[in-house]
Amino acid sequence: MIDPRRLRVLRALADHGTVTAAAQALYLTPSAVSQQLAALEGEAGQPLLERRGRRVRLTAAGMLLADHATEVLARLEQAESALAAHAAGAAGTITVGAFATAIAGVLAPAIAELAETHPEIDVRVRDAEGDASLGLLLDGGIDLAVAVEYRGAPPAGDPRLCRIPLYAEPFDAVLPSGHWLAKHTEVALHDLAADDWISPSPGNPCHDVVALACEYAGFTARVRHRSDDFRAVVALAAAGAGVALVPRSALDPVDGAVVRPVAGTPPTRRVFAAHRRGAETHPLVTITLDTIRRATATR
Secondary structure: OOOHHHHHHHHHHHHHOOHHHHHHHHOOOHHHHHHHHHHHHHHHOOOOEEEEOOEEEEOHHHHHHHHHHHHHHHHHHHHHHHHHHHOOOOOEEEEEEEOHHHHHHHHHHHHHHHHHHOOOEEEEEEEOOOOOHHHHHHOOOOOEEEEEOOOOOOOOOOOOEEEEEEEEEEEEEEEEOOOOOOOOOOEOHHHHOOOEEEEOOOOOHHHHHHHHHHHHOOOOOEEEEEOOOHHHHHHHHHOOOOEEEEEHHHOOOOOOEEEEEEOOOOOEEEEEEEEEOOOOOOHHHHHHHHHHHHHHHOO
């Protein structure tokens, strides 16, 4: 009999590629992961891993079992959800991962509403950049994610996840107050081709939005400064260090900087909620998700 807990370890190895990374995702030691995988091979009755020095990769049998692990883990989520619903389980703890501006603009109002309507639900928040929360969700570190589309994200049809669109948010141009475009009511991106830029770091989903927007406008931004803190980005623009594109909800007024909408169709980031497949009927997930949806409707 195959232990489903060991299937989660195999799935984590398939997702992360190394024993060390799988161990970090599961909050285990590498030796514990190796022991679990060795025990799983014994249960399966055939080699699941091909070992090359310190590196391992899945054999054909390992990849087959990892695919089945996705289905098994989803069914276990369904079973837990059904049991929770049967026990009228609209009480307990749920952990939600989200990026900073979604915490401020969506989760905080949702938590305030839940405190009044469902005080028996304890919501725990984990600050996770838009490209990190889905990994945490798949690894079991959180129960619900509020994330953004980004390069390398699990595809929309990933069988391990259910996605729920929440909102699309435009980016606005941030300029030093002395910039020649500061008196305009809107800014065409191609007019900023010769400027120095302040950009998020590569790997941040907003970096991709900025880079693609400039590419579509016909130029590559000359990035002089990088920061993933939008308050710092706006402060740098106010200091005359360059121009930037910033999500509208992340903008705080700063003396010396002006904010203008982008002419035409502005660059946007698409925000969605996600949970593991099989959890869609869990009372804690459905109630929290419904409340988050109401919070986004008032944005």
